[in-house]
Amino acid sequence: MKRLWDISPPLHTRSPVFPGDTPYSQVWGATIGPGCPVNVSQITTSPHAGAHADAPLHYAQGAPTIGEVDLAPFLGPCRVIHAIDVGALVRPEHLAHAQADLPPRVLVRTCTQAVVDRWVDDFSAFAPETLEWLADRGVRLVGIDTASVDPAASKTLDAHQVLRRRDLRVLENLVLDEVPEGDYELIALPLKLMEADASPVRAVLRELP
Incomplete structure (x- = not known):
């Protein structure tokens, strides 16, 4: 069987979310016992907790929800590019070494070890350029191993606005710690949430033949 890399962080009550966003919580509506044959839980969470796909609605009023977007960008050939510890913004020169014959999906590793248990403000994001x-080279989906494609303090969300204008899909909060630079098959389908601005994904990479 082809090797799989699970690039999703664990999602639980300790999962970090943007300050002021809704953290993950879970309660049990039913538990196995006399008169009850099943466990049934209820979860409350921001759709931006853990590995997730943003919908255009997240950064443009009246834009498509995550349940309305085409699934094709979230499944297929993908390149993982390392740009580790390059600073606040990933710039084109940090990716240029791996630009030959880019597939339509690019995931960028910026961290030696992704932070999955607490919120941090000083993560790497994408420079809008x-x-x-990447879009000029035919990329349709971008991903990053931090909380956002924009810096935490940004109020203009310049990188998100490039996503909107160039019709790019995006994955955030990935974990690429164990993934060598190179080409894979990406599988990271969002849920069909017809009114939501994002969706959790179980993102995996599969070894190519």
Whole structure:
């Protein structure tokens, strides 16, 4: 069987979310016992907790929800590019070494070890021109191993606006710690949430033949 890399962080009550967003919580509506044959839980969470796909609605009023977007960008050939510890913004020169014959999906590893248990403000994000550069090369989906494609303090969300204008899909909060630079098959389908601005994904990479 082809090797799989699970690039999703664990999702539980300790999962970090953007300050002020809704953290993951879970309660039990039913538990196995006399008169009850099943366990049934109820979860409350931001759709941006853990590995997730943003919908255009997240950054553009009246834009498509995550349940309305085409699934094709979330499944298929993908390249993982390392740009580890390059600073606040990933720029085109940090990715240029791996630009030959880019597939339609690019995931960027910026961390030696992804932070999955607490919120941090000083993560790496994409410079807007980097997303333009990738879109010019035929990329349809971008991913990053941090909480956002924009810096935490950004109020203009310049990188998200490039996603909107160039019709790019995006994955955030990935874990690429164990993934060598190279080409894979990406499988990271969002849920068909017809009114939501994002969706959790179980993102995996599969070894190519």
